[in-house]
Amino acid sequence: MGEKQFWDIIRVACQGEWIVLAPDGEDDTSWDEFRWFRPLMVELKKLPPKDIAYFQFWFDEKIDALYTWDLWGAMRLLTGSESDNRFSFFRAWLVCMGKEVYEAALADPDTLADVIDPRREQDYTSGFCSPELNAWNELGLTTKDFDEVYDTFGTRRRPQITGEEWPSDITSTMLRQRYPRLALLLGVVDDESAEASQE
Numbered sequence: 206m207g208e209k210q211f212w213d214i215i216r217v218a219c220q221g222e223w224i225v226l227a228p229d230g231e232d233d234t235s236w237d238e239f240r241w242f243r244p245l246m247v248e249l250k251k252l253p254p255k256d257i258a259y260f261q262f263w264f265d266e267k268i269d270a271l272y273t274w275d276l277w278g279a280m281r282l283l284t285g286s287e288s289d290n291r292f293s294f295f296r297a298w299l300v301c302m303g304k305e306v307y308e309a310a311l312a313d314p315d316t317l318a319d320v321i322d323p324r325r326e327q328d329y330t331s332g333f334c335s336p337e338l339n340a341w342n343e344l345g346l347t348t349k350d351f352d353e354v355y356d357t358f359g360t361r362r363r364p365q366i367t368g369e370e371w372p373s374d375i376t377s378t379m380l381r382q383r384y385p386r387l388a389l390l391l392g393v394v395d396d397e398s399a400e401a402s403q404e
Contacts, residue, residue, distance in 0.1 A: 206252075206259040212304040214260065218245040219301040241301060242336055249340035257344075258354040261337035264300060265361055271296040271311060274368035275383075279314035281371075282380045282387055283321070318386035 219241050249257050280295040281287060299307055302320065309316040341351045371379075378395045381388040 206256045206263070208263065210256075211260060211263040214245070214248050215301060216303055218248045219303065245301070245336045246340045246343065249337055250344060254341065254344065254346060254350075255354055257337050257341050258351055259358060261335075261351075261355060262358045262361075264297075264337065267300045267307065268293070268296045269361075269364040271299055271307075272364040272366050274366060274370055276310065276314050277366070278371055278375075278380065278383055279310070279317055279387065281375065282384055282391065282393065283317070315384045315386045318384075318390045321387075321390065323391050 249260060252260070276296070276299075277292055280292050284291060284295070286292075299310055306317075306320055309319070338348065338351055342348065377388075377393050381393055381395060387393075
């Protein structure tokens with residue numbers, strides 16, 4: 206499987222939709238599957254088993270490339286979270302947004318202002334970290350077989366986060382300076398302005 210086929214599958218299955226929280230009364234798991242996870246698995250199950258594992262290889266490579274402090278800061282601004290798990294989910298979501306959005310955000314995270322909708326409640330799901338393995342298992346194949354095929358593509362090394370690390374005391378002013386378009390879209394104000402409005 207080449208990179209073009211990888212992105213073609215993402216485009217067909219995910220269609221650039223934001224993952225939204227389930228409406229009141231709806232089951233979270235079924236809602237997530239309806240939005241992205243299940244369509245992606247349907248596409249993957251059409252592939253030969255080796256290509257399913259290769260899709261995972263590409264997926265991991267793309268997620269690892271997003272392991273930067275710049276994108277961590279964007280995730281922090283969007284979610285208010287500093288969780289490593291949330292950052293993993295965020296990067297998986299970003300891959301599923303498609304090649305154009307992915308490459309733009311990799312070059313400049315502030316371009317995410319072009320794709321988010323601040324009027325909608327948003328969340329990320331852990332399901333998109335392993336759609337390939339789930340598709341593999343649904344075909345009646347074992348995880349051990351999956352690992353053996355995956356290993357033929359090369360050894361995945363734990364990525365090291367790159368870029369300039371954020372300080373422990375991140376402020377709204379810092380985030381606004383780094384992501385002016387996102388901050389404006391989300392209504393984030395400078396710390397001084399927030400303090401003044403409370404007086």
